[in-house]
Amino acid sequence: MIGTNYHFGFIGLGLIGGSIARALKNVYPDCTITAFSRTLAPLELAKSDGNVDNITTSIDADSFGRCDYIFLCTPVQYISSYFMKLKDIINPSCTVTDVGSVKGYVYDAAVSAGLESNYIGGHPMAGSEKTGYANSSAILLENAYYIITPTPLTRHEVLDEYVAIVRSIGSIPIVMDCRTHDHSVAGISHLPHLIAGSLVNLVHDCDSGDGLMKRLAAGGFKDITRIASSSPEMWEQICMTNTSAILELLDAYINSLTDIRNNLAEHNEGYIYNMFERSSEYRNSISDASKGFVPQAYLLHLDIADREGAIASVATLLAANSISIKNIGIVHNREFEHGALCMEFYNDESRTLAAKLLKANNYSLC
Numbered sequence: 001m002i003g004t005n006y007h008f009g010f011i012g013l014g015l016i017g018g019s020i021a022r023a024l025k026n027v028y029p030d031c032t033i034t035a036f037s038r039t040l041a042p043l044e045l046a047k048s049d050g051n052v053d054n055i056t057t058s059i060d061a062d063s064f065g066r067c068d069y070i071f072l073c074t075p076v077q078y079i080s081s082y083f084m085k086l087k088d089i090i091n092p093s094c095t096v097t098d099v100g101s102v103k104g105y106v107y108d109a110a111v112s113a114g115l116e117s118n119y120i121g122g123h124p125m126a127g128s129e130k131t132g133y134a135n136s137s138a139i140l141l142e143n144a145y146y147i148i149t150p151t152p153l154t155r156h157e158v159l160d161e162y163v164a165i166v167r168s169i170g171s172i173p174i175v176m177d178c179r180t181h182d183h184s185v186a187g188i189s190h191l192p193h194l195i196a197g198s199l200v201n202l203v204h205d206c207d208s209g210d211g212l213m214k215r216l217a218a219g220g221f222k223d224i225t226r227i228a229s230s231s232p233e234m235w236e237q238i239c240m241t242n243t244s245a246i247l248e249l250l251d252a253y254i255n256s257l258t259d260i261r262n263n264l265a266e267h268n269e270g271y272i273y274n275m276f277e278r279s280s281e282y283r284n285s286i287s288d289a290s291k292g293f294v295p296q297a298y299l300l301h302l303d304i305a306d307r308e309g310a311i312a313s314v315a316t317l318l319a320a321n322s323i324s325i326k327n328i329g330i331v332h333n334r335e336f337e338h339g340a341l342c343m344e345f346y347n348d349e350s351r352t353l354a355a356k357l358l359k360a361n362n363y364s365l366c
């Protein structure tokens, strides 16, 4: 049963830990949050902005013994070191979870510490190249996939409650085993970070003394290298703990680069054309079928008169027809220079109904 007065514990309160703590505090205002981190600064900030109730400089039964859930939110290798510290102090019904980008390594550590029945792995598939509590936000994980990796000893009702909590903060839970997770994220996240980092270093090393390449670096280069600015500490630990899955994909990638190199050297234009044709088709299908980490939002844009009560009339019309609005606001951007009312719905069916109703009432959609 999902409760309202949970006691949540956090070890590590940076970008991801801070974002989860903020979201939980919004959804469960009666909950208690206790946090520990490597340094005091983020803890003091979180206490002063009201997202954390208790800050602590030690991990013991007093600080973490009453927690219903403990979120481990440090870089991956440090996560594994906390199981031993928690083992003898947690409440037997406490769920210990983590947000690490690698799941098999953390699962093995939980098993070694004898916490297999308390541990459920977690990995929010959202974030950024930025770090720290100061960059955290309650909406960072909204509408993002949140991978959940139970163990063979996880009880159904415990898993169900954890899934419900993940859903309650606006994320989209997906349950899978930790090895499937590690293989998939090696391809869509870990290898791309290695490629971005190595490409940036290559350009740095090949640039002329006056930094011409750096000055000219524009759209495409910046698009595919944003993640090269990510935390070296975090990414070193990801690479050191998901090594075999990454190596498998890295070897396949090196082979594909060698093929490209050889075909280019032979001026094999058909090969190069096909390579880009295939990649373009697949890339377009990704943005069509899903928004990657961010799933589709069900939006409608409406031209409305700039007069008092205009937004209220639209909201009342939809409410009278039992159509719930998830978000509503005015957008001003290049697409809607004069401003448009943007509404987000919970699903495609509500969006279609709303569009029909608004048109029938002489509103114009844009």
Ligand SMILES: NC(=O)C1=CN([C@@H]2O[C@H](COP(=O)(O)OP(=O)(O)OC[C@H]3O[C@@H](n4cnc5c(N)ncnc54)[C@H](O)[C@@H]3O)[C@@H](O)[C@H]2O)C=CC1
Residues within 6 Å of the ligand: 011, 012, 013, 014, 015, 016, 017, 036, 037, 038, 039, 042, 073, 074, 075, 076, 078, 099, 100, 101, 102, 123, 124, 125, 126, 127, 128, 129, 130, 131, 132, 133, 231, 234, 238
């Ligand atoms: N940054 C991202 O976009 C995402 C990161 N992750 C995972 O989330 C975890 C945390 O990453 P971020 O929040 O981005 O990093 P971050 O650097 O913003 O936060 C990490 C926090 O843990 C603290 N910390 C570091 N070592 C510690 C230790 N030994 N003991 C206690 N506290 C310690 C730091 O002081 C900091 O407050 C990592 O395991 C990462 O793989 C998962 C999804 C997305």
Ligand SMILES: O=C(O)C(=O)Cc1ccc(O)cc1
Residues within 6 Å of the ligand: 100, 101, 124, 125, 126, 127, 128, 129, 189, 227
């Ligand atoms: O900034 C980005 O695009 C990311 O890729 C963020 C990210 C980093 C690590 C993860 O395990 C998941 C997501």
